[in-house]
Amino acid sequence: MSRLQATFENLAKDGRTALIAYVTAGDPHPDLTVQILHTLVEAGCDVIELGIPFSDPMADGPVIQSACERALAHGTSLKQVLNMVEEFREQDTQTPIVLMGYQNPIEVMGMKKFAKQAQQKQVDGILTVDMPIEQAEEAVNEYKKHELDNIFLIAPTTSSERIKHICDHSSGFVYYVSLKGVTGAGNLDTVEVAKNIEEIKKSTTLPVGVGFGIKDPESASKVAAIADAVVVGSAIINEIEAHASDNDKMLGNIKALMSSIRLAMDNSSTNQQQNKEVA
Amino acid sequence: MTRIANNIDPTTADSRNSDVMPNAHGMFGEYGGRYVAETLIEPLAELEQAYSHYKDDPEFIAEFDTDLAHYVGRPSPLYHAQRLSQKYAGAQIYLKREDLNHTGAHKINNTIGQALLAKRMGKPRIIAETGAGQHGVASATVAARLGLECVVYMGEQDIHRQAPNVYRMKLLGAKVVPVTSGSKTLKDALNEALRDWVTNVDNTFYIIGTVAGPHPYPLLVRDFQSIIGREAREQMQQQTGSLPDALVACVGGGSNAIGLFHPFINDESVNMFGVEAGGYGLETGKHSAPLNSGRPGVLHGNRTYLMEDDNGQIIETHSISAGLDYPGVGPEHAWLKDIGRVQYDSVTDDEALAAFHELTRVEGIIPALESSHAIAYATKLASTMSSDKKILVNLSGRGDKDINTVAEIEGITI
Ligand SMILES: Cc1ncc(COP(=O)(O)O)c(C=O)c1O
Numbered sequence: 052m053s054r055l056q057a058t059f060e061n062l063a064k065d066g067r068t069a070l071i072a073y074v075t076a077g078d079p080h081p082d083l084t085v086q087i088l089h090t091l092v093e094a095g096c097d098v099i100e101l102g103i104p105f106s107d108p109m110a111d112g113p114v115i116q117s118a119c120e121r122a123l124a125h126g127t128s129l130k131q132v133l134n135m136v137e138e139f140r141e142q143d144t145q146t147p148i149v150l151m152g153y154q155n156p157i158e159v160m161g162m163k164k165f166a167k168q169a170q171q172k173q174v175d176g177i178l179t180v181d182m183p184i185e186q187a188e189e190a191v192n193e194y195k196k197h198e199l200d201n202i203f204l205i206a207p208t209t210s211s212e213r214i215k216h217i218c219d220h221s222s223g224f225v226y227y228v229s230l231k232g233v234t235g236a237g238n239l240d241t242v243e244v245a246k247n248i249e250e251i252k253k254s255t256t257l258p259v260g261v262g263f264g265i266k267d268p269e270s271a272s273k274v275a276a277i278a279d280a281v282v283v284g285s286a287i288i289n290e291i292e293a294h295a296s297d298n299d300k301m302l303g304n305i306k307a308l309m310s311s312i313r314l315a316m317d318n319s320s321t322n323q324q325q326n327k328e329v330a
Numbered sequence: 331m332t333r334i335a336n337n338i339d340p341t342t343a344d345s346r347n348s349d350v351m352p353n354a355h356g357m358f359g360e361y362g363g364r365y366v367a368e369t370l371i372e373p374l375a376e377l378e379q380a381y382s383h384y385k386d387d388p389e390f391i392a393e394f395d396t397d398l399a400h401y402v403g404r405p406s407p408l409y410h411a412q413r414l415s416q417k418y419a420g421a422q423i424y425l426k427r428e429d430l431n432h433t434g435a436h437k438i439n440n441t442i443g444q445a446l447l448a449k450r451m452g453k454p455r456i457i458a459e460t461g462a463g464q465h466g467v468a469s470a471t472v473a474a475r476l477g478l479e480c481v482v483y484m485g486e487q488d489i490h491r492q493a494p495n496v497y498r499m500k501l502l503g504a505k506v507v508p509v510t511s512g513s514k515t516l517k518d519a520l521n522e523a524l525r526d527w528v529t530n531v532d533n534t535f536y537i538i539g540t541v542a543g544p545h546p547y548p549l550l551v552r553d554f555q556s557i558i559g560r561e562a563r564e565q566m567q568q569q570t571g572s573l574p575d576a577l578v579a580c581v582g583g584g585s586n587a588i589g590l591f592h593p594f595i596n597d598e599s600v601n602m603f604g605v606e607a608g609g610y611g612l613e614t615g616k617h618s619a620p621l622n623s624g625r626p627g628v629l630h631g632n633r634t635y636l637m638e639d640d641n642g643q644i645i646e647t648h649s650i651s652a653g654l655d656y657p658g659v660g661p662e663h664a665w666l667k668d669i670g671r672v673q674y675d676s677v678t679d680d681e682a683l684a685a686f687h688e689l690t691r692v693e694g695i696i697p698a699l700e701s702s703h704a705i706a707y708a709t710k711l712a713s714t715m716s717s718d719k720k721i722l723v724n725l726s727g728r729g730d731k732d733i734n735t736v737a738e739i740e741g742i743t744i
Pocket of ligand 1: 435436437461462463464465539540541580581582583584585586587652653654698700701726727728
């Protein structure tokens with residue numbers, strides 16, 4: 052069983068929603084990434100999405116763009132990102148790591164070589180933002196062959212037919228983009244999100260994670276009530292950016308932020324659970 | 331009435347035949363495609379559907395033709411540059427005068443076409459990216475004429491070097507948004523426009539200015555720009571009795587080049603040359619010539635030749651001309667290079683600057699710095715050919731926008 056599947060099954064048993072944290076590898080400095088990842092896990096994060104920095108992150112808002120620029124200023128390469136996962140695994144063999152990024156750095160390394168190395172270094176899944184399902188046949192097969200989960204995005208604009216097609220090729224979980232926009236945007240409409248999750252659930256038994264626009268305990272707990280996983284990214288990176296020169300403060304604030312989100316989510320899903328039991 | 335696209339039955343045509351490219355997935359061989367975030371897939375499919383309907387719609391075609399004739403001023407002249415030809419004592423040089431179009435460049439052919447699509451698709455807001463500002467001006471122009479809201483993204487560095495065009499866009503009622511991320515040039519403006527589109531996709535039409543981006547943009551921009559080559563082919567035959575021996579055009583994203591080349595693709599006697607920006611010289615690495623020294627990768631929604639480092643990061647490009655300062659190139663050019671139909675070469679900043687002055691002084695035509703690259707290459711090529719041969723050069727735009735840049739380089743304050 053894959054780490055992602057195991058994690059989601061364990062959480063489901065307890066009636067809890069997964070907390071997924073996104074950070075860009077190499078931000079603010081490559082030497083700090085592994086420490087940040089451990090901090091996220093200590094704060095109660097269940098899954099890590101580790102961003103592969105790219106010079107032209109066209110689906111990302113200003114916060115993650117700056118994170119990419121900081122990481123690239125220190126020359127963070129895909130090879131280094133894979134080594135960070137390896138180093139993380141020396142202490143943590145449980146927490147799933149999904150690499151998230153854009154296709155070009157992967158192509159330059161070579162898809163086959165990348166898949167093989169990702170497996171060796173114990174990466175769990177791949178999400179390539181600019182690789183929609185139509186372009187992904189080769190990647191899906193290659194990643195599958197190396198026991199990597201294929202994570203795809205589903206957007207508010209995705210048709211029901213496409214949702215089915217995407218789900219058929221996904222594993223681990225599917226990632227619902229909560230709004231039309233880039234990462235870090237605001238204006239989350241939970242009613243709309245709930246409706247779309249219901250639509251996705253018709254096509255798959257995979258867990259559905261929701262990301263984009265979740266930045267605090269309040270928005271996280273609202274989404275936790277309707278989704279299997281909540282993804283938080285830009286809010287963490289804001290802390291990294293604000294305290295890039297003060298490691299203790301940076302790690303402390305990340306831990307405080309994610310712990311408070313974890314707590315709010317658990318309260319909300321406990322309420323849900325109780326409501327369900329009462330009903 | 332002219333057809334917008336050349337419709338040839340794909341089942342009987344030769345697979346090297348450009349008329350059947352791209353395929354249903356927007357691929358030109360292994361290039362092109364639709365590498366975008368999921369949110370944009372459906373809007374791109376809608377655009378593709380709308381275009382495939384309207385390109386054969388008599389009313390749409392008639393409106394496009396009328397606008398090109400009475401608003402843009404087409405057909406643009408074909409001009410025999412006799413003094414320039416004599417100077418090089420070689421092939422005869424003919425200029426396709428896209429500089430005489432309304433707004434001063436070939437860009438307007440495409441913005442007219444896309445704006446007509448926007449209108450029919452019921453989108454009240456258009457956005458565009460721009461490098462030299464010519465596409466931004468052409469977008470702001472059609473927006474003013476159709477009463478559409480217009481936002482143009484432009485790299486901060488380009489805003490500085492193309493100041494007259496920034497002011498023109500503002501006069502036309504467009505909002506010009508400076509882009510400060512990355513290298514602050516055209517590629518970053520494209521990223522920012524894509525981010526705007528993904529956010530405002532319900533009411534917004536994104537007018538891409540060149541034959542790059544995700545499918546169907548490389549196709550529809552090519553079709554709208556092919557008017558250049560169709561006219562030139564006819565004019566050449568009328569004026570000289572035969573086809574040219576060679577075509578020359580500058581290549582940034584590649585829209586003026588593909589517009590000229592496409593209608594000649596099946597004319598085997600016609601050699602084609604695409605000229606990239608050699609900047610300080612290919613050997614310095616400071617240039618914008620991905621077809622000459624890059625390699626295939628994925629950027630801005632398509633697979634094509636790119637300028638990148640060993641880790642797959644896009645590198646900063648350099649060119650004296652903002653309109654050529656782009657690390658990618660349209661996917662159809664990548665394919666035409668690989669199959670050997672077009673030869674891609676480069677010209678340095680200094681050579682382009684010399685050609686800028688030469689055409690101005692010898693023919694009384696001030697060319698855009700982008701087009702000056704094509705002129706420089708054509709004069710070199712002409713001197714290797716006999717005087718009964720003919721070279722057709724796309725003079726893609728006029729140089730008024732560049733006089734500040736040129737003056738600055740020469741230490742003159744105007
Ligand atoms: C006059 C002129 N020529 C050429 C170009 C380059 O674009 P393309 O290669 O798409 O024709 C530009 C772009 O701004 C331009 O303004």
